[in-house]
Amino acid sequence: MTGSNDGRKGYAQLSNGFWRNVKIAELRETCKSAVGVYTMMLSYCSDRMTDGHVERxxxxxxxxxxxxxxxxxxxxxxxxxxxxxxxxxxxLAHNNSRDQIMHKRQREKRRYEARKENSAGSLPAEPRQKSDRIGTNIKHKTQNKKEEEELHSSSSKEPAESQTADEWIHTAHGADTISRLRDTYPRLDMRDATAAFARHHWDARKPPGAWARLFQGWCERRADMSGIQPARRHLHTWKCEHVLQALGRTEETAQPDSTACELAKQLNQKEKQ
Incomplete structure (x- = not known):
């Protein structure tokens, strides 16, 4: 066996599209109970940190x-x-490996111990009133309990200003970037690209904007090496469907006035970002 059930907290990743996956739909027809076994296996591997392996x-x-x-x-x-x-x-394309989890826990432990040392070093030398000590003890116990829970959770989050690549991928900012690049390179295997990107950068921490720029370059290089051309970008004009819909116009009422032209310009600039 790998590991033991010691009360670890954590979560296994299950795609939002799990319910509509063709393989799952077929299983529900041929062997419905196998779907439950599969989710149990995911939970087991996450809890025991086996990297997706289940012993016989x-x-x-x-x-x-x-x-x-x-x-x-x-x-x-x-x-x-x-x-x-x-x-x-x-x-491992959707879940952290055992090495990644253990490395993250060690990092969290060091941070937690450093905070405790700083907190202890900041206590005044003079004795406090009894009421002050009680209030401080309650505050410290609550804070320590919260930090211990974060320490033992393999899914604890860092501040948004500093994220790992894997954490960024699962944020709204990351999802928007991935969606935009998927539209740009529809033939690129985005699932494989995101998994490889997270593994490549592993423990590095950067702000969301930096990850977005790195991931765009990552996808562009993978597409170029695979001979995949970007999809032709739609050019907004005063009479395209997007401008007409936004202004509540039809093809019959469309006109190249300043409002329509300015909106088309703004839409084109936004998609270049």
């Missing part, structure tokens, strides 16, 4: 997976059979 005995005796359910998952391509168990397909 764990699948059989801990997760209570039947041979029929495992065979259905293999047939669907959601897991593959290994020498001593099963491997969840693309697990």
């Amino acid at each position: 005995k764990a699948a059989r005796y801990l997760l209570r997976a039947t041979g029929e359910e495992l065979a259905a998952l293999i047939e669907a391509g959601l897991i593959t059979e290994t020498g001593d168990g099963y491997q969840i397909h693309d697990y």
